[in-house]
Amino acid sequence: QEIQNKAGGGATEIQKAPSITQDQLNAADRQGDNWLHTAGGYAQQRYYPGTQINTGNVKKLRPAFMFQTEVKESMETAPIVADGIMYFTTSYNHVYAIDAATGQEFWHYKHKMGPITTFCCGPNNKGVAIEGGKLFMGTLDAKLVALDAKTGKLLWETEIADPEKGYSETMAPTVVDGKVLIGTNGGEYGIRGFVKAFNSADGKLLWTFYTIPEKGHEGVWAQNDATGRNMKRDIAAEKAQFASGGGNFYQTLGGGVWMNPAVDLKSRTIFFMVGNPSPDLYGAERPGDNLYTDSMVAVDLDSGAYKWHYQYIAHDVWDLDAVSPAILLDVKDENGKMVPAVMHAGKTGHVYVHDRATGKLIRFSEAMIPQENMWSLPTAQGARMLPGANGGVEWSPMAYSPKTRLAYALNLHQPMTYHVETSKYPGGKLWLGGAFKVIEGEKQWGRLAAVNVDTGKIAWKFDTEQPLIGGALATAGDLVFYGEGNGLFRALDARNGKLLWQFNCGAGANAQPVSYTVKGKQYVAMGCGGNTQLDFKRGNTMVAFTLD
Numbered sequence: 001q002e003i004q005n006k007a008g009g010g011a012t013e014i015q016k017a018p019s020i021t022q023d024q025l026n027a028a029d030r031q032g033d034n035w036l037h038t039a040g041g042y043a044q045q046r047y048y049p050g051t052q053i054n055t056g057n058v059k060k061l062r063p064a065f066m067f068q069t070e071v072k073e074s075m076e077t078a079p080i081v082a083d084g085i086m087y088f089t090t091s092y093n094h095v096y097a098i099d100a101a102t103g104q105e106f107w108h109y110k111h112k113m114g115p116i117t118t119f120c121c122g123p124n125n126k127g128v129a130i131e132g133g134k135l136f137m138g139t140l141d142a143k144l145v146a147l148d149a150k151t152g153k154l155l156w157e158t159e160i161a162d163p164e165k166g167y168s169e170t171m172a173p174t175v176v177d178g179k180v181l182i183g184t185n186g187g188e189y190g191i192r193g194f195v196k197a198f199n200s201a202d203g204k205l206l207w208t209f210y211t212i213p214e215k216g217h218e219g220v221w222a223q224n225d226a227t228g229r230n231m232k233r234d235i236a237a238e239k240a241q242f243a244s245g246g247g248n249f250y251q252t253l254g255g256g257v258w259m260n261p262a263v264d265l266k267s268r269t270i271f272f273m274v275g276n277p278s279p280d281l282y283g284a285e286r287p288g289d290n291l292y293t294d295s296m297v298a299v300d301l302d303s304g305a306y307k308w309h310y311q312y313i314a315h316d317v318w319d320l321d322a323v324s325p326a327i328l329l330d331v332k333d334e335n336g337k338m339v340p341a342v343m344h345a346g347k348t349g350h351v352y353v354h355d356r357a358t359g360k361l362i363r364f365s366e367a368m369i370p371q372e373n374m375w376s377l378p379t380a381q382g383a384r385m386l387p388g389a390n391g392g393v394e395w396s397p398m399a400y401s402p403k404t405r406l407a408y409a410l411n412l413h414q415p416m417t418y419h420v421e422t423s424k425y426p427g428g429k430l431w432l433g434g435a436f437k438v439i440e441g442e443k444q445w446g447r448l449a450a451v452n453v454d455t456g457k458i459a460w461k462f463d464t465e466q467p468l469i470g471g472a473l474a475t476a477g478d479l480v481f482y483g484e485g486n487g488l489f490r491a492l493d494a495r496n497g498k499l500l501w502q503f504n505c506g507a508g509a510n511a512q513p514v515s516y517t518v519k520g521k522q523y524v525a526m527g528c529g530g531n532t533q534l535d536f537k538r539g540n541t542m543v544a545f546t547l548d
């Protein structure tokens with residue numbers, strides 16, 4: 001471990017460390033000073049309740065500071081802000097603590113990376129969690145580290161899983177009631193996915209929920225997807241194969257969980273998305289529904305016990321992870337009654353709204369982007385199907401405004417062909433069982449879709465030149481902030497999608513915007529470092545904006 005303190009000439013220390021209580025974490029999304037969770041609150045709405053920056057004055061938004069990190073690589077981080085201090089991460093697990101109003105650096109932590117890191121889509125990290133005076137981060141070599149928020153010193157470190165077997169961390173953890181919750185990526189490496197809870201005091205493991213049950217992962221042999229379309233499975237052949245070989249491949253069936261869970265404190269339930277089965281495109285040796293891959297899953301916060309699951313795509317052979325994080329909200333059900341719900345935006349291009357207690361699908365939205373040839377099975381030569389393997393909606397967290405009752409989803413349109421090849425488990429190495437390939441010469445583009453959560457109808461669309469990847473932020477000032485790969489960071493009118501403001505950050509604005517207030521002034525911050533998966537221009541800057 002290495003601590004650096006080189007704040008432009010003189011060392012500046014944090015005078016008073018934040019000491020964030022559980023009450024503050026519980027109420028984080030109802031106050032405007034701090035931004036304490038990467039997704040704003042346990043409901044993960046990415047909704048900022050302050051109105052100082054609004055549709056009337058957003059055109060006067062100007063940079064307050066631009067902070068440049070040492071790491072010029074893909075940036076997906078969602079900063080958190082506690083008592084005027086911003087904490088954020090970069091690729092390769094650096095953490096920075098800076099003054100959230102001035103950009104002055106306090107400290108810089110570099111994780112001492114082990115020799116083995118496996119990650120499919122860039123050396124990314126999506127941020128830290130805070131509790132008391134401690135920060136928590138997952139690393140590319142599958143460790144969980146706890147840092148002192150005042151000094152950046154390492155307090156403890158524990159292994160989440162074996163990196164040699166393809167386990168790795170790109171997600172931010174979530175902390176609640178002394179438990180650090182974290183899943184794993186590795187759906188492209190033949191892992192067995194999980195969510196684990198660690199004691200925030202000492203890093204001891206409290207419970208593990210495996211996303212692949214040892215028995216029963218063959219499921220109900222679903223013929224249709226969540227929207228009722230036939231997935232062209234040869235179920236008789238799958239059943240015969242299951243009968244002869246058994247289901248003993250659960251250890252390598254994938255099902256990563258690589259974005260934060262939502263937490264319902266009342267029912268003490270967490271809701272998370274489970275990614276694709278392994279190998280991605282070659283399904284012949286993993287007969288069955290491959291539960292709980294491509295699903296939303298609800299488990300008990302205190303014990304990790306299973307409550308329910310809902311699978312969108314059984315026996316996926318297109319790498320269509322369920323990943324964009326679950327959001328808690330209330331919606332009108334089929335009878336017009338307001339009920340507690342949980343929603344997810346799929347790589348399929350639909351927003352799915354569920355009953356929070358049972359998982360029952362209340363509705364799914366209109367398709368937000370073009371769909372074609374669903375569900376064409378991959379072939380050796382390549383079968384065209386839209387959306388491509390990045391979505392629809394990638395990991396990109398939606399924002400939801402309880403004022404407009406719209407969910408804001410960043411979509412990609414990336415025509416691809418899906419190719420399959422026979423492939424044996426390579427032991428912790430990349431294991432796709434084929435390839436998905438962008439079709440040369442076909443136009444790619446992006447779309448921010450605003451979906452009415454009570455009807456599933458698209459209220460408005462805002463189309464962009466490039467496919468969209470990164471987070472959205474909605475505010476009570478009726479603004480939606482999001483970024484593009486060309487560097488444009490933009491604010492739209494949340495009610496109608498009108499473009500109100502933009503700033504070119506000079507590198508891909510593909511991280512996750514946040515908002516906060518220091519000394520009475522509201523800021524909006526966005527990491528601009530591009531994206532590896534879509535090869536958007538790399539940079540190394542955290543930009544914060546405020547009104548003059």
Ligand SMILES: O=C(O)c1cc(C(=O)O)c2c(n1)C(=O)C(=O)c1cc(C(=O)O)[nH]c1-2
Binds near residue numbers: 119171188256258534
């Ligand atoms: O199944 C997995 O475990 C997993 C992990 C990740 C990741 O952690 O970056 C991605 C994917 N899958 C994936 O399918 C994908 O399209 C993707 C894009 C990105 C990115 O950072 O932009 N990560 C990932």
Ligand SMILES: [Ca+2]
Binds near residue numbers: 187
């Ligand atoms: Ca995946």
